[in-house]
Amino acid sequence: MTGESTNPKAYPLADAQLTITIMDIVQQACQYKQLKKGANEDVEWVLCFCFDELNPMKILFVVLFVWRFKFSVYDDAATKTLNRGIAEFVVMAADTEPLEILLHLPLLAEDKNVPYVFVPSKEQLGRACGVSRPVISCSVTSNEGSNLKSQIQQLKDAIEKLLI
Numbered sequence: 729m730t731g732e733s734t735n736p737k738a739y740p741l742a743d744a745q746l747t748i749t750i751m752d753i754v755q756q757a758c759q760y761k762q763l764k765k766g767a768n769e770d771v772e773w774v775l776c777f778c779f780d781e782l783n784p785m786k787i788l789f790v791v792l793f794v795w796r797f798k799f800s801v802y803d804d805a806a807t808k809t810l811n812r813g814i815a816e817f818v819v820m821a822a823d824t825e826p827l828e829i830l831l832h833l834p835l836l837a838e839d840k841n842v843p844y845v846f847v848p849s850k851e852q853l854g855r856a857c858g859v860s861r862p863v864i865s866c867s868v869t870s871n872e873g874s875n876l877k878s879q880i881q882q883l884k885d886a887i888e889k890l891l892i
Contacts, residue, residue: 737831738822738846740890747847750819751856753883756876757868758858764805764815765857765866806867810836815867816880817843817887821850824864833865843887 734741742750757763809815810833818837820830837844847853850862857863868880 734822734846734848735827737827738820740844740887741822741846741848742887742890746845746886746890747852749883749886750845750847751852753876753879754819754853754856754866754868755858756879758856760871760874760876762816762869762871762874762876763857763866764809764869765859765863804865806833806865807836809867809869810840810842813840814869815840815842816870817845817884818865818867819853820844820846821853821862821864822846822848823850830865843884843891845887845890 754763806815806818806820810818815837818833820833824830834844850864853866854861854863857866868876871877874880
């Protein structure tokens with residue numbers, strides 16, 4: 729996202745060095761099965777499609793899509809891990825359009841006392857999550873015997889410093 733301005737609602741936004749660290753931990757968490765991925769770009773496309781211009785066919789398409797894939801739109805994996813109390817931290821993509829589809833996560837994370845952070849690119853987040861599609865949110869989950877425990881704690885401390 730160099731050269732582009734980011735949405736001011738995407739706060740706190742990780743700097744370049746912290747983004748690299750976050751992506752590294754997310755990639756390792758994926759290998760250790762400690763990662764839950766949220767909605768991908770397909771859900772984002774449908775929501776943009778919905779708000780573009782309304783006509784009866786678009787409304788029918790969106791209603792059917794939401795009915796079929798409602799877990800991806802409203803009850804994504806990051807939300808589930810926060811509600812279940814197993815999220816260590818939440819990562820969201822700042823270039824999500826519209827960003828409002830993610831803005832329930834910071835509120836929920838604050839309620840659950842879980843750190844959260846925005847990274848500049850959904851494509852980069854998708855690659856770190858081990859998929860070829862852009863990912864707009866994910867959470868790293870807790871695991872008692874994890875080799876990542878100390879790295880996750882250091883990253884959580886760095887994310888919390890952004891919020892101060």
